[in-house]
């Protein structure tokens with residue numbers, strides 16, 4: 001898709017210079033009549049818009065302009081520049097003329113081979129009877145140079161249903177046995193593209209009354225075999241919209257749809273989300289991803305991220321959706337998510353650290369660790385810094401001030417400052433503009449009692465140049481804990497606290513409330529370390545051809561890199577993550593023989609298979625174990641296991657995970673010297 005941004009940039013320059021642009025401050029408007037026959041992939045459309053002067057636009061090479069006119073007079077559409085699958089067209093017309101462009105062709109067939117990485121790349125506009133997806137950047141309509149409002153009228157064969165983002169303005173469903181399905185959609189806010197989806201969908205609808213305005217139209221466009229899930233999706237969407245309307249401000253659109261995709265997509269557009277059929281069936285999607293996509297109607301599609309200065313919208317959405325749900329569950333679940341962010345960050349080599357202001361969108365893991373994890377943690381720390389009330393006031397102010405406009409991190413800072421009533425430039429400056437994070441430590445903790453008063457002196461260290469921080473310290477006295485917040489601003493700083501009694505020890509930020517480089521002992525081993533290992537090793541500890549085959553197949557689907565097979569009796573030295581697979585009694589014997597800790601209590605005596613990472617201190621190869629009742633129980637893990645990279649241990653019953661978790665790893669207790 002490299003050609004599009006370049007061409008659009010080119011067009012924007014042409015436009016900015018044109019008189020029409022200066023004379024019409026209103027946003028551009030595009031009117032589209034679309035006729036699609038998914039089976040034959042035949043596509044025809046009529047586009048109407050006001051000419052900005054000479055109009056240049058890009059269409060996918062499968063489509064071409066048949067006729068064009070300006071104010072009713074025919075004009076010649078000239079193909080001028082071809083780049084890969086994209087053809088640039090030029091229409092000479094006076095500024096302000098009413099343009100009418102008829103175009104069409106046969107669309108490429110839906111590519112069922114696209115995997116979840118493939119759908120993040122450039123996709124052509126694709127059609128088929130089982131589903132059509134005309135991506136906003138695929139060149140299926142003449143795109144105005146800047147954000148634009150639109151009307152789309154869509155005509156499909158009778159058994160097909162389809163939609164674009166926007167308000168459903170009209171709809172005609174054919175009677176049994178003939179006619180076409182037609183629907184019209186209006187999008188009056190500034191859009192930056194149009195995505196069109198169609199398929200043999202069953203449409204379910206829920207109208208939710210709203211005060212002073214039309215009811216909210218919630219819809220599912222699901223395949224027949226997903227129909228049983230529709231009601232739950234509608235009800236959960238309603239709850240999410242209600243939740244965020246209360247937290248932020250009224251939902252800015254008239255409807256929300258969940259659309260099933262034949263591709264493994266997970267896209268959020270304004271007013272809808274387009275989710276792969278397989279994914280829609282997963283039980284946790286309604287609990288997390290759906291809320292995340294609903295919230296993007298405020299952050300990203302309601303207030304736009306000003307990409308030039310960094311994309312804040314994924315971080316804020318992750319914080320107010322994914323993280324908020326964990327916090328609502330329990331403090332333990334919330335801490336686990338903060339640990340996951342810090343762990344992902346710890347896995348990024350220091351040379352690849354980039355400041356948050358450089359984040360645009362997720363392209364690889366290192367970007368996600370910053371753009372999602374660090375950004376979400378910045379909002380978490382902001383709330384700790386200015387307090388819950390000011391934080392929420394700031395969020396509401398930000399929404400009111402920037403609805404349907406582009407906004408930057410600076411705008412977020414300004415709204416938070418207004419709510420908190422104090423400057424926050426140091427806070428935002430260090431977390432946004434600096435790459436990486438501080439490595440924090442307590443170098444010395446000493447206490448003494450003088451004249452009946454106990455004084456605890458803590459020597460803090462942090463990497464240079466120092467961050468300005470408020471650091472929570474847990475003080476353990478007689479088995480009881482209290483937390484003190486300490487302000488730090490130097491690389492080495494001694495802080496003295498007055499206490500009632502002599503403490504035994506202290507822990508630095510045990511709840512992981514600060515973005516920082518974690519110590520190794522705070523990172524309990526999780527399965528992802530094996531999944532992404534560059535040179536993993538595999539030891540199969542049970543004999544028998546069926547077990548060997550099942551174990552090898554499992555290792556291939558679980559590990560991203562091919563595993564080196566270990567010979568029986570080979571020692572487990574070195575530092576390469578090693579996967580031990582076998583039947584239950586053989587696994588227990590192998591662990592004893594290797595001098596490793598026995599099967600942990602959490603995974604003993606339950607299920608048909610158990611998976612766990614071994615705590616073997618800081619020496620020897622990291623070891624993960626897959627223990628199963630029989631070969632079939634191993635094979636049952638093929639599909640589910642790769643999805644559980646964030647866990648330390650799991651118990652499976654067949655292919656269903658019935659227990660899972662992360663090994664506890666509280667911050668190290670630092671003994672207090674007397």
Ligand SMILES: [Zn+2]
Pocket residue numbers: 292296314317
């Ligand atoms: Zn998102």
